[in-house]
Amino acid sequence: MSDIRHFGYVRVSSNDQNEARQLEAMKDLGILDRDIHIDKPSGKYTNRTGYQSMKSSLREGDILFIKELNQLGRNAQHIKREWQEITQDIGAHVVILDMPILDTRQYQNGLEKLISNIVLELLSYMAEREKEKIHGKQAEGIATALNSGVVFGRPKQSITDDFKQAYAEWKQGNITAVEAMRMVDMKPNTFYRRVKEYEVK
Incomplete structure (x- = not known):
């Protein structure tokens, strides 16, 4: 041609x-x-x-x-x-x-x-084998980091003075739970977990 x-x-x-x-x-x-x-x-x-x-x-x-x-x-x-x-x-x-x-x-x-x-x-x-090898190394790295005390994900929101103030206002009926959550910038599930922890203490 x-x-x-x-x-x-x-x-x-x-x-x-x-x-x-x-x-x-x-x-x-x-x-x-x-x-x-x-x-x-x-x-x-x-x-x-x-x-x-x-x-x-x-x-x-x-x-x-x-x-x-x-x-x-x-x-x-x-x-x-x-x-x-x-x-x-x-x-x-x-x-x-x-x-x-x-x-x-x-x-x-x-x-x-x-x-x-x-x-x-x-x-x-x-x-595909190379991809699996990379994923395997990533898993090993994560496991090693966890064993060394490295924490992944968002840091836990602690019970601060602002939380204590919002909690008190909420318990006294001065504000709603939603307003308390907004004050401490927490989602409902996180807020109620911290409430439970605080009340146990």
């Missing part, structure tokens, strides 16, 4: 990253400037105007070059969906420069779909 176009997609995820290395890799492949699409950091991951523009230009047989697989999507599921849309729905090739095994041009006769699915399932599994 003589009119096959080569596209390059470049994305940096933070302001301190530089796209120069990725651009150089694309130009070394002979990709024209007009066919290199770039996305820089924004408030939302979905604001990938460069990616959307590139994707809408892709046609069957075209080749998309990307430096790293994670630039294709925000997580494993998103990456798999984008990969399938490009390789199966559009019929274009994807080449991940940092992972030579993810080059659909080298697989023919239906093997490209099989190989891609195997590799992407493996990557998805690895991403």
